[in-house]
Amino acid sequence: YITTLAYKSELRTKQQHLNEPLLDHREGQLFLTEAFKVILEEVLCKGIDVNEKVCEWREPEELATLLDLELREYGEQQHQLLQRVRDVAKYSVKTNHPRFFNQLFAGVDYHALTGRFLTEALNTSQYTYEVAPVFVLMEDEVLSKLRSLVGWAQGDGIFCPGGTMSNMYAMNLARYRAFPEVKLKGQWALPRLAVFTSQESHYSVMKAAAFQGIGTENVFKVNVDDRGCMITDDLSEKIELAKSQGAVPFLVHATSGTTVQGAFDPLEPIADICDRQGLWMHVDAAWGGSVLFSKEHRHLMRGVERWESGACSGIQLLECNFDLLKRCHSADATYLFQQDKFYDMSLDTGDKSIQCGRKVDCLKLWLMWKAVGSQGLEERVDRAFAHTRYLVEEMMKREGFQLIGKPEFVNVCFWFIPPSLRGKENSPDYQDRLSKVAPVIKERMIKQGTMMVGYQPLGGRVNFFRMIVISPQLSYQDMTFFLDEIERLGNNL
Amino acid sequence: YITTLAYKSELRTKQQHLNEPLLDHREGQLFLTEAFKVILEEVLCKGIDVNEKVCEWREPEELATLLDLELREYGEQQHQLLQRVRDVAKYSVKTNHPRFFNQLFAGVDYHALTGRFLTEALNTSQYTYEVAPVFVLMEDEVLSKLRSLVGWAQGDGIFCPGGTMSNMYAMNLARYRAFPEVKLKGQWALPRLAVFTSQESHYSVMKAAAFQGIGTENVFKVNVDDRGCMITDDLSEKIELAKSQGAVPFLVHATSGTTVQGAFDPLEPIADICDRQGLWMHVDAAWGGSVLFSKEHRHLMRGVERWESGACSGIQLLECNFDLLKRCHSADATYLFQQDKFYDMSLDTGDKSIQCGRKVDCLKLWLMWKAVGSQGLEERVDRAFAHTRYLVEEMMKREGFQLIGKPEFVNVCFWFIPPSLRGKENSPDYQDRLSKVAPVIKERMIKQGTMMVGYQPLGGRVNFFRMIVISPQLSYQDMTFFLDEIERLGNNL
Numbered sequence: 005y006i007t008t009l010a011y012k013s014e015l016r017t018k019q020q021h022l023n024e025p026l027l028d029h030r031e032g033q034l035f036l037t038e039a040f041k042v043i044l045e046e047v048l049c050k051g052i053d054v055n056e057k058v059c060e061w062r063e064p065e066e067l068a069t070l071l072d073l074e075l076r077e078y079g080e081q082q083h084q085l086l087q088r089v090r091d092v093a094k095y096s097v098k099t100n101h102p103r104f105f106n107q108l109f110a111g112v113d114y115h116a117l118t119g120r121f122l123t124e125a126l127n128t129s130q131y132t133y134e135v136a137p138v139f140v141l142m143e144d145e146v147l148s149k150l151r152s153l154v155g156w157a158q159g160d161g162i163f164c165p166g167g168t169m170s171n172m173y174a175m176n177l178a179r180y181r182a183f184p185e186v187k188l189k190g191q192w193a194l195p196r197l198a199v200f201t202s203q204e205s206h207y208s209v210m211k212a213a214a215f216q217g218i219g220t221e222n223v224f225k226v227n228v229d230d231r232g233c234m235i236t237d238d239l240s241e242k243i244e245l246a247k248s249q250g251a252v253p254f255l256v257h258a259t260s261g262t263t264v265q266g267a268f269d270p271l272e273p274i275a276d277i278c279d280r281q282g283l284w285m286h287v288d289a290a291w292g293g294s295v296l297f298s299k300e301h302r303h304l305m306r307g308v309e310r311w312e313s314g315a316c317s318g319i320q321l322l323e324c325n326f327d328l329l330k331r332c333h334s335a336d337a338t339y340l341f342q343q344d345k346f347y348d349m350s351l352d353t354g355d356k357s358i359q360c361g362r363k364v365d366c367l368k369l370w371l372m373w374k375a376v377g378s379q380g381l382e383e384r385v386d387r388a389f390a391h392t393r394y395l396v397e398e399m400m401k402r403e404g405f406q407l408i409g410k411p412e413f414v415n416v417c418f419w420f421i422p423p424s425l426r427g428k429e430n431s432p433d434y435q436d437r438l439s440k441v442a443p444v445i446k447e448r449m450i451k452q453g454t455m456m457v458g459y460q461p462l463g464g465r466v467n468f469f470r471m472i473v474i475s476p477q478l479s480y481q482d483m484t485f486f487l488d489e490i491e492r493l494g495n496n497l
Numbered sequence: 498y499i500t501t502l503a504y505k506s507e508l509r510t511k512q513q514h515l516n517e518p519l520l521d522h523r524e525g526q527l528f529l530t531e532a533f534k535v536i537l538e539e540v541l542c543k544g545i546d547v548n549e550k551v552c553e554w555r556e557p558e559e560l561a562t563l564l565d566l567e568l569r570e571y572g573e574q575q576h577q578l579l580q581r582v583r584d585v586a587k588y589s590v591k592t593n594h595p596r597f598f599n600q601l602f603a604g605v606d607y608h609a610l611t612g613r614f615l616t617e618a619l620n621t622s623q624y625t626y627e628v629a630p631v632f633v634l635m636e637d638e639v640l641s642k643l644r645s646l647v648g649w650a651q652g653d654g655i656f657c658p659g660g661t662m663s664n665m666y667a668m669n670l671a672r673y674r675a676f677p678e679v680k681l682k683g684q685w686a687l688p689r690l691a692v693f694t695s696q697e698s699h700y701s702v703m704k705a706a707a708f709q710g711i712g713t714e715n716v717f718k719v720n721v722d723d724r725g726c727m728i729t730d731d732l733s734e735k736i737e738l739a740k741s742q743g744a745v746p747f748l749v750h751a752t753s754g755t756t757v758q759g760a761f762d763p764l765e766p767i768a769d770i771c772d773r774q775g776l777w778m779h780v781d782a783a784w785g786g787s788v789l790f791s792k793e794h795r796h797l798m799r800g801v802e803r804w805e806s807g808a809c810s811g812i813q814l815l816e817c818n819f820d821l822l823k824r825c826h827s828a829d830a831t832y833l834f835q836q837d838k839f840y841d842m843s844l845d846t847g848d849k850s851i852q853c854g855r856k857v858d859c860l861k862l863w864l865m866w867k868a869v870g871s872q873g874l875e876e877r878v879d880r881a882f883a884h885t886r887y888l889v890e891e892m893m894k895r896e897g898f899q900l901i902g903k904p905e906f907v908n909v910c911f912w913f914i915p916p917s918l919r920g921k922e923n924s925p926d927y928q929d930r931l932s933k934v935a936p937v938i939k940e941r942m943i944k945q946g947t948m949m950v951g952y953q954p955l956g957g958r959v960n961f962f963r964m965i966v967i968s969p970q971l972s973y974q975d976m977t978f979f980l981d982e983i984e985r986l987g988n989n990l
Contacts, residue, residue: 026880026969032607033541039611040533047618048526059630064844067630073638075863079870085608088867089615092860096619096631106628109620109854114525115578117617118532122582124613125540126589127602134943135599137552137560138589145566165658166852176708190712191684207828211851214826215669217710219683264832333707335700339757339953339963344933346940351557358704359659361602367585370568375578377571387519440837447839450627460832470832476519 035082039089046093048112051100052477054485057453058104059097067095102475102482103455108263108291111475115375119368130163130362131340131354133347140351143366146373150316153296155309160329162322162356163365167290168208170315170322171257173358175199175212177313177324178255178284180332187332191217198246199223201257202234202269203463206288209257222251231409232267234258239277255284260305261292264462264470266413268292271307279310287314292413297378298385304412329356384476388414392473395483402487404494408468416471420445420490422497439466445494454489528575532582539586541605544593545970547978550946551597552590560588595968595975596948601756601784604968608868612861623656623855624833624847626840633844636859639866643809646789648802653822655849656858660783661701663808664750666851668692668705670806670817671748671777673825680825684710691739692716694750695727695762696956699781702750715744724902725760727751732770748777753798754785757955757963759906761785764800772803780807785906790871791878797905822849877969881907885966888976895980897987901961909964913938913983915990932959938987947982 050056062070071091080088098104100112133140147161164170179186183194191197197218201209203225213223224246227238243253256278258269271287278285287308293316295301296308308314313324322329334355341352354362373381392414399405399418403426408417422441428434442459449455459469471486543549555563564584573581591597593605626633640654657663672679676687684690690711694702696718706716717739720731736746749771751762764780771778780801786809788794789801801807806817827848834845847855866874885907892898892911896919901910915934921927935952942948952962964979 026877027604027606029541029545029607029970032605033537036541036607036611036614037533037537040530040614043615043618044526044530047615048522048529052522062630064626064630064634064841068634068638071631071634073635073863075638075642075866075871077871079868079873085864085868088864089611092615092631093619097621097628099619099621099628107622109622111520112525112618112620113520114522114529117620118529118582120617121529121533121614122536122540122585124610124617125536125605126586126592127605127610128590128592129600129602133557134949135590135592137555137557138564138585141557141561141564142566145561145568149568165662165856166854168852168854169658172708172851179710186710186712187707188712188714190689190706190715191710192687192689192712192715194685196683196685206853207830208853210828211826213683214680214828215665215851216708217672217679217684219679219681219685221681222683222685263830333704335703335707337700337756338955339951342936342953342960344936344960346936346943348557358665358708359661360699360701361659361661363658370566371578371581373568374581375572377569377573379570380572384519443835443837443839450839456628458832460835462831467835467837477522 031082035085038082038086042086042089042093046090047098047100051093051098052102052112054102054482056098056101058101058456059450059453060095061451061453062095070095097456102477102479103485104475105472105486106456106458108472108474110472111477113372113476116368116372119371123364123367126364128364129354130364131352131357131360133351134345136364139364139366140353142370143353146366146370149373154311154314160324160327160356162329162353163362164315164322165359165363165365167206167288167315168211170290171206171208171286171288172212172216173322173329174257174284174286174313174315174324175216175218175255176358177328177332178286179216179218181284181312181328182252182254194252196249196251197222198243198251198253199255199257200226200239200242200246200253200283202226202228202232202259202262204228204232204262204265204267205257205259206263206290228267231412232262232265234269234274236270236273236277239274243277243281243283253281253283255286258285258287258311259292260287260289260295260308261413263291264415264460265409265417266292266411266415268304268412271305271310275307275310284312285310287311290315294381294385295413297381298389299382300386301389333358387476388474391478391480391483392416394480395471395473395486398483398487402491404491405487408465414473416473417468418471419468420494422494424497435466441494441497442467442469444497445490448493449489452493455486457486524575528578531575531579535579535582535586539583540591540593544586544591545595545605547595547975549591549594551594551949552943552946553588554944554946555588563588590949595970595972596978597968598965598979599949599951601965601967603965604970606865606969609861609865612864616857616860619857621857622847623857624845624850624853626844627838629857632857632859633846635863636846639859639863642866647804647807653817653820653849655822655846656855657808658852658856658858660699660781660808661704663783664699664701664779664781665705665709666822667750667777667779667806667808667817668709668711668748669851670821670825671779672709672711674777674805674821675745675747687745689742689744690715691736691744691746692748692750693719693732693735693739693746693776695719695721695725695752695755697721697725697755697758697760698750698752699756699783721760724905725755725758727762727767729763729766729770732767736770736774736776746774746776748779751778751780752785753780753782753788753801754906756784757908757953758902758910759785759904759908761797761905764798764803768800768803777805778803780804783808787874787878788906790874791882792875793879794882826851880969881967884971884973884976885909887973888964888966888979891976891980895984897984898980901958907966909966910961911964912961913987915987917990928959934987934990935960935962937990938983941986942982945986948979950979
């Protein structure tokens with residue numbers, strides 16, 4: 005209480021001295037330095053230690069109390085704030101931990117993280133050469149390097165805040181190419197449009213169709229085979245179906261690496277269909293695009309060079325082989341993109357973006373790439389495939405694990421069949437009981453904090469696990485642990 | 498060359514050892530620690546020193562060479578990478594510098610920056626309580642605290658990647674409320690819609706209309722007064738005009754703090770019109786919303802509690818007083834939002850978002866707020882106003898400065914009239930010559946690196962400067978420097 009009063013009075017005094025900067029840089033930098041040590045200790049040392057928990061589960065009410073989230077009238081002292089940094093770290097999930105297999109991201113790369121810290125400290129926006137000279141040039145270099153992986157000598161692109169946004173850009177570009185008047189007049193003046201994507205494509209296609217005024221019922225879902233790959237005969241049929249309903253097809257949204265099964269749609273035959281029908285082929289490679297780094301595995305995306313646009317792996321960017329980005333998105337803000345600047349105004353790339361302020365995303369990837377080279381990135385991809393192969397082999401040796409198809413990529417989908425259900429496949433309640441296994445195992449693992457892995461139903465299949473093998477810090481031991489742990493948690497079910 | 502070979506061979510050896518993690522954590526953490534020191538030194542010490550340059554201008558070709566941007570087959574050694582960190586810092590614009598007045602952001606807050614570092618190190622996504630327990634609760638706390646500033650006891654909201662995205666959310670929500678069938682059927686099945694916004698509102702309204710299938714010609718631009726505030730009589734007229742053209746009005750996009758002049762649209766009368774017409778009132782307070790923290794200045798947003806949605810200051814978030822976010826944006830991805838989770842699934846807020854993965858943005862603001870309290874935030878706002886007042890007074894004492902209206906907010910718009918143009922207002926080439934003054938002064942200041950400030954034409958006015966007074970580290974000396982420097986750079990024009 006006394007401290008608060010003292011702090012209050014100190015602030016009042018400061019207020020009378022408008023001539024003094026409000027911030028004490030020395031104190032601030034000291035805090036940042038101390039906090040950096042906490043981050044290093046809690047997130048990067050403990051956070052990757054297999055002897056520590058992946059997550060420290062708390063019920064929401066308890067967690068809210070522990071964190072003391074409330075924002076108050078007066079500020080706190082530095083040592084209290086440092087404790088808050090420690091608490092936030094403690095109760096957050098350790099996605100860097102070798103036993104975090106829950107999402108399509110995992111592990112830590114120190115050069116990438118350095119790139120992020122530097123980006124945040126520099127705190128600028130990507131829109132003009134004036135305020136982001138380094139990053140305008142750097143983004144261009146990264147994009148053209150990725151473009152060359154795809155097999156293009158030229159094109160255009162942009163980093164986006166996530167794969168969903170990349171897919172939305174593609175939908176807008178495709179619509180604009182087909183009907184340039186849409187920018188001025190809106191979808192209202194257009195015929196009913198039709199988009200095609202596989203049943204197992206990412207849900208962002210639906211979000212995009214809703215958000216961009218196309219409508220979710222105008223997304224035609226193409227059937228997939230057992231692995232989750234688009235059946236191109238059905239694509240042709242769905243295109244005819246849409247036409248017969250009076251809708252105008254304009255975009256095929258193919259997927260390289262589906263979210264759950266990691267399936268790759270066959271790009272060559274899809275491109276053939278797009279050519280014949282005059283449709284835009286977008287390839288959502290937000291998950292699978294990293295195979296392009298690997299001589300051994302890039303065949304999964306054979307035909308990729310025929311795309312009109314693509315969302316690239318993890319990196320969350322859009323590549324487009326037309327010079328459409330600016331025409332489609334520009335609004336010519338005179339306060340940013342002055343036409344009488346003293347440098348080449350084509351360097352002000354901000355009008356390609358639907359955003360105004362746009363965070364710098366290229367440094368992270370650039371620094372990591374500089375650190376390990378294309379060769380190092382290729383090695384990571386190849387290792388992930390090798391680890392996946394190993395996991396699958398080990399899994400097949402164990403009685404309780406039933407694979408859902410052979411993985412094409414690094415997603416390993418499987419049911420764990422507890423002893424009580426083995427050999428009961430024909431019981432009428434088998435599917436129902438099986439569907440309850442994964443949620444219970446998941447609850448147990450989270451509450452014990454030993455590891456994290458996702459599950460879901462899909463199509464006609466009841467809940468199954470989806471294990472993701474991508475972290476560069478994985479070893480065989482982690483795979484063995486994974487299998488042992490699933491058994492330990494589920495054997496009495 | 499030898500090093501590269503050695504590195505290559507080392508990697509090959511590693512490749513044979515799939516059982517060893519690829520990453521050396523000790524080495525990585527050492528690198529991060531060294532890089533942190535460089536960031537502290539280059540960005541946070543030199544970067545805020547008035548004796549150092551705000552920017553280190555280089556022509557693009559020269560800069561590309563200096564940075565050696567090319568991404569190659571093999572990686573580099575740690576000391577080279579550390580030099581790259583140093584180079585990126587050196588040639589980047591120092592937005593933390595006290596003489597950076599170029600954009601609507603400036604200065605550094607060490608607690609906010611700590612929040613960003615911690616967020617990046619934790620590297621999770623905001624979509625579920627499962628992977629972001631701390632941040633799901635924290636986002637809710639920050640949003641409801643901001644909501645209470647607006648004057649609401651309840652509502653909904655979300656952090657967005659920028660003000661433009663917030664405005665797009667609002668446009669989609671407003672359309673969905675008016676025509677819920679749009680999600681399924683698309684804009685194609687709707688009548689022509691009409692949006693209303695002032696001539697000086699942010700260009701993102703146009704981007705949103707284009708992107709979301711509404712069409713830019715369906716954005717009706719309402720006239721503004723000299724200060725840049727919407728004229729509500731003209732709003733009523735434009736609504737009638739739209740109706741007479743057969744368009745259906747659904748959204749008024751008002752602005753609290755326009756980008757160039759910092760004008761506040763009169764919310765009470767606009768809300769009256771929206772009530773009468775049944776229109777959604779969105780308030781784009783992405784720039785001006787911080788006045789809500791100040792008892793002295795919050796009158797600028799009188800009537801704000803009557804909004805249906807708002808984009809809030811600098812914080813880049815959307816607040817909405819309906820429970821529409823989820824219904825409007827949901828796609829029910831079963832692999833993320835499992836319906837058989839063991840905790841309260843309303844905590845999985847990801848389906849409110851149009852994004853799938855969503856970066857954590859709340860920690861930065863939360864930690865800063867904890868550090869200074871509401872009182873400290875209020876003080877910052879009041880200080881910015883006080884500094885603006887001081888700058889304006891000093892400006893009026895000097896012969897060469899001609900204000901464009903009295904600032905309502907912290908944007909100070911003015912022409913610098915060089916001695917050769919003073920008293921020549923009636924010359925036929927006066928406007929033409931005046932329009933060339935700001936670009937030349939800007940070029941000179943950037944090439945010398947002494948400070949950065951923006952300029953633009955607006956409406957019928959030729960190029961004028963827009964000075965932004967927000968950094969908490971400003972002092973009177975910086976204002977004096979600013980005026981002296983404009984004179985020094987422009988006196989011989």
